[in-house]
Amino acid sequence: MTWSRSDPATDWSSLEHFSGESSALQRLWRGFMAARCFVAAVLLLLQALAMVLGQSMQPAAVALSAGYVIAALLAARFAPFKPIRGVGGAWLSTIGVDLVTFTALQVMQVGSINYTPLFALPVLMGAVLGTSAVGLGTTAAATLLLLAHATWFWLEQPTDTSPRFVQAALTGTGLFVVALLAHELARRLTREEAVAQRNRGAAQMHALVNDLVIETLSEGVLVIDAQGQVHATNPAADAILGQGLAELALPFALSAHPAWAPLAALAGQTFSRRTPQSKEIPVAQAQGTAREVRVRTRLTQTRDRHTESLCVMFLQDLRELEARIRTEKLAAMGRMSAAVAHEIRNPLAAITQASALLGEDLVDPAHRQLTTMVQQNAQRLSRIVDDVLDVARARQQRVLPLGEQIILDPTVRTLAEEWVQHAQRQGVLLALDATGSDVRFDVEHLRRILVNLLDNAARYAGDREGSIQITTRVNSAGRPCLQIWSDGAPLEPAVQRHLFEPFFSSESRSSGLGLFLCRELCERHGATIGYERRTLSPTGPEGNEFFVAFAAAETRLTQ
Incomplete structure (x- = not known):
């Protein structure tokens, strides 16, 4: 069975069918919503703190901060999560609101407060939760807004404003780098989560198949660790060992029951010698005599030294094995007997016919008694041959005709x-x-x-x-x-x-x-x-x- 993997070069938009269900992206969405609420609360708190310190305040900035708090809370409470595929409602209600709010605060900049670092929030949100076009477009919009603000400041105060243009250009460059890195990390996270979910589905399917195979095995199976604790059993093991094995809660110590002490000792030998073991052990039963069980052990392979090996113990009831062998021998004997019976019929018929013809010419009672004995034993042999052939026919005709x-x-x-x-x-x-x-x-x-x-x-x-x-x-x-x-x-x-x-x-x-x-x-x-x-x-x-x-x-x- 093979499973396809995602191509590392896959474009973000090709993961659209998965991103809507990605638990990792949902957690990032909730993180961004919480971050927006936190930033909104900090902005409002800064305005209040400036008012307490007696600095000049702009009512528009206070109102804008309060409105941003309300918008962030409403988006966190009611906006449903879905990947941002373009400039639509999801983009406008979150990233668009952030860009407008931070640009307006930057324009109404009071004192020495610089709101430029806040543009990293919408840029990261667009790069992580949107397509590459959304991420780069959001970054470009933030950079253009910063350059527009520097231009507006130059028009208002035509002095040496080159530092503002340089700062806006450097900030835009940094935002582009952050957007590209965040977008690549988000793509990798989504691909790895998709692969992990597929692998988990495959592992679950294989586990179900393994459980079904183990449950239906005619051999008993016990899975034992190095401490002698049993971690898994199957119904066949309960039928072979008895003693209420199926009622014990896993894991349990194999040596806890005296009847299973030889099994625990064999498991210990397997771990100490690191080689498969095989032995025939009498296992006491709750009722009746002890049952002869053939026990085979194998150690699971480990890929690293930090993973502990497990001992898988296979139990086979020798009575069932002997019964199968006996059935095979009987089948072979039946085929041979049928062949022999066919060969016997012709000479037997000749003996019977010759005896009957001989008896017609005999007069001596003693001779007649001898021919009678020959005929009786020939008839007995004929019945045996018929029985053998009847058995052969019954075994060959396996399908029951409808009959009446x-x-x-x-x-x-x-x-x-x-x-x-x-x-x-x-x-x-x-x-x-x-x-x-x-x-x-x-x-x-x-x-x-x-x-x-x-x-x-x-x-x-x-x-x-x-x-x-x-x-x-x-x-x-x-x-x-x-x-x-x-x-x-x-x-x-x-x-x-x-x-x-x-x-x-x-x-x-x-x-x-x-x-x-x-x-x-x-x-x-x-x-x-x-x-x-x-x-x-x-x-x-x-x-x-x-x-x-x-x-x-x-x-x-x-x-």
Whole structure:
């Protein structure tokens, strides 16, 4: 990202769009207004002092000083600030009034009072708040007025008045020099303020971007100074470290909490060695066991020795890292398994066909038993191959087709009755309470999920009435749900953690792809699947329940 800078040779008039909003010029405007009020008060005070001292006074000079006080106060109170671009109202009400007043006082000069230095005020005001033409024009007007006064004095008193002409010329020259220098300084001030405002805007934008990036990082971030004070954190750091990190007021001492003492020690090592550090540290949690965290530190670069370096600490939960690695390995394994499954199908079909042909010519029961074993194991291998290929297809088809909406209760009833008839299972109860609930789900995919869950339930459930129960309902979030409950023994915690992972099964003769395929199909349709151990009634037995929460029928979801 690049930002353009002002050209140093830019004319004052080209900054018109900025000068009206310049806070520096506004402060100068207020300063000039205050200076005019002060000069007006001094002039009136000098007239009063001369009167007290008994000097001859001119009523016109007193009236002119009083009028100048009133004009200065009114301009300071009501005149709005805007850059002076020419001989207009702003110039006449301020600079014009000053030139006329000071010239009139100079003409009515009484005693030894010299009003010439006062011309510096309107000249500076025109040079600073106006364009170059306004500044030079105001200076030229003041110089001409001084020369005109010297000429008038020569006409009134035709003596040796050359000193007055020389004084007027020198004063005019000095005013031109002051005007040029003041104008250049004002231009530089305005340019630098414009650049500063643009740089401040860029810095604010970069700060907002940095804050957004840090806030959304999956890694935890802590910014620590050399004294061990934490100056910035992000939500990921609070999730990893816990212990109420987000509720602490910044800055706070990292070593104040005993669980974070190893982090503070690592930050201290980073500052002492001036090199990045990396370490895996167990961090105690408010609840549960300690969490293994990979900690990496970096020092910020400083451009001068007066700026203190900061230690930026990156925190990464090793469990999430291991989960990502495991997911990548499983994806690679799935691709390899799909390729192997394709290669197995043809020889497997040949084995099945050859076994069937061989069984037609066998008479010996022992030989027939052997061919039956071959056919049974070939069928088992065929099911495993189909499961592997189903998983591959489910992962490749990431976009959910529109399909058709299905009414949940009648569809579940039909599919459940088909399974009961095919499996010849007794004691299955249906409790369908999602009346009128439509869901967007492929019927064949729902059949595969329901059959898989019912097969698992039948493998571990008892034989009594109600040992397997199929229910539907609408949960508190308004999503239709399907639940398969069975009275089987509780699953071990190690089994629960890996229930929906591929190739994991507590049965030696299972491929371990059934529940994983169910999860893939649910995610494809925007549904969620889960497991919990619960009872269906306060007095009933505990059982294993698998539930599917469907997405709304109107929403088309993509994975």
